[in-house]
Amino acid sequence: MTWLITGGAGYIGAHVVRALTAAGERAVVYDDLSTGLAQRVPADVPLVTGSTLDADLLGRTLTAHAVTGVVHLAAKKQVGESVERPLRYYRENVEGLRVLLDAVTAAGVRSFVFSSSAAVYGTPDVDLVTEETPCAPLSPYGETKLAGEWLVRAAGRAAGLSTACLRYFNVAGAAAPELADVGVSNLVPMVFERLTRDAPPRIFGADYPTPDGTCVRDYIHVVDLAEAHVAAARALAAAPGRDLTLNIGRGEGVSVREMIDHVGAVTGHRRPAAITARRPGDPARVVASADRAAAELGWKARHDVHDMITSAWAGWLRLHPEAAAVRERGVTA
Ligand code: WQD
Numbered sequence: 001m002t003w004l005i006t007g008g009a010g011y012i013g014a015h016v017v018r019a020l021t022a023a024g025e026r027a028v029v030y031d032d033l034s035t036g037l038a039q040r041v042p043a044d045v046p047l048v049t050g051s052t053l054d055a056d057l058l059g060r061t062l063t064a065h066a067v068t069g070v071v072h073l074a075a076k077k078q079v080g081e082s083v084e085r086p087l088r089y090y091r092e093n094v095e096g097l098r099v100l101l102d103a104v105t106a107a108g109v110r111s112f113v114f115s116s117s118a119a120v121y122g123t124p125d126v127d128l129v130t131e132e133t134p135c136a137p138l139s140p141y142g143e144t145k146l147a148g149e150w151l152v153r154a155a156g157r158a159a160g161l162s163t164a165c166l167r168y169f170n171v172a173g174a175a176a177p178e179l180a181d182v183g184v185s186n187l188v189p190m191v192f193e194r195l196t197r198d199a200p201p202r203i204f205g206a207d208y209p210t211p212d213g214t215c216v217r218d219y220i221h222v223v224d225l226a227e228a229h230v231a232a233a234r235a236l237a238a239a240p241g242r243d244l245t246l247n248i249g250r251g252e253g254v255s256v257r258e259m260i261d262h263v264g265a266v267t268g269h270r271r272p273a274a275i276t277a278r279r280p281g282d283p284a285r286v287v288a289s290a291d292r293a294a295a296e297l298g299w300k301a302r303h304d305v306h307d308m309i310t311s312a313w314a315g316w317l318r319l320h321p322e323a324a325a326v327r328e329r330g331v332t333a
Helices: 011-022 055-064 079-084 086-106 140-159 187-196 222-238 256-267 291-297 305-319 321-325
Strands: 002-006 026-031 047-049 069-072 111-117 162-168 170-172 202-204 219-221 243-248 274-276
Touching: 002 011, 011 026, 011 069, 011 222, 026 055, 055 086, 069 086, 069 222, 079 086, 079 140, 086 111, 086 140, 111 140, 111 222, 140 162, 140 243, 162 222, 170 187, 170 222, 170 305, 187 256, 187 305, 187 321, 202 256, 219 222, 219 305, 222 243, 222 291, 243 291, 256 305, 305 321
Parallel strands: 002 026, 002 069, 026 047, 069 111, 111 162, 162 243, 170 219, 202 274
Antiparallel strands: none
């Protein structure tokens, strides 16, 4: 099959492209390069530079490459920014998806994998979040992902398109240093950034109702996440008319404090963390039940938090070689 990967020049998309091609599928990347990097796209994979709002270019690309399945990752993904610029998020994440689904159904594509997020759940009041846990997103970002799922399912049902909505939990790590996340908007790179300038990592609140008082999340290695896309792509291609909604996590909660301790062990930079105020909107605990993905796809995460941090650190050092030289001071600023 030939898969169009929108957002394939992004951090997660580039991993999906590699996983699909390694599994013997043909890939074409479609990316507006607003945050994606052309050098992340393998030389033998065609790159079409364009927006998911460009119906013409999408239609021509689907036809020219005889695309049979789409993995849609192209989207805006900053929670805070989505609060400030909600209309931009609705335009890119919801209208962009609607235009894409229009082109996809017109071109007779059979399979569609959608990049969704644990952000659809908001503040889930359960130990393990299942796909039946009510969705109550807290940000426009989370809303656009939930609305996106509705569009995908409705268009799928109407057009006989086999669909999978994959709800990613907290993604970290890299398959290779050059594929690492270059953004500094999630816990692991934020801790790296603080350590690099010899500042203590910050814990946004240590008074949560969790065992050590810090927030608990379900971290998943981007390589495992990419493999979940391959498994979903295969499941859709094998059985037309499917309509899957799946959590993609490990089912294991790790606290912010534990993550910071792991980073200290991996990097050798063991600065005590500084406890600051809670970040508004952070739920205490969000951990996936990964049972449905295991049952439906036969997929299970293989990498642990140590693998995530080790590979992310190798990527960080490539971009910030000075980080290797920062001396341990062991003092809380
Ligand atoms: C994890 C935990 C922070 C930095 C968000 C989105 C989600 C997905 C991933 C999109 C929280 C704490 C962080 C720091 C800290 N987004 N923290 N000190 O908020 O769970 O999920 O990103 O694609 O939809 O909601 O991830 O990595 O920002 O934070 O204490 O310096 O680490 O408060 O508890 P989050 P995160």
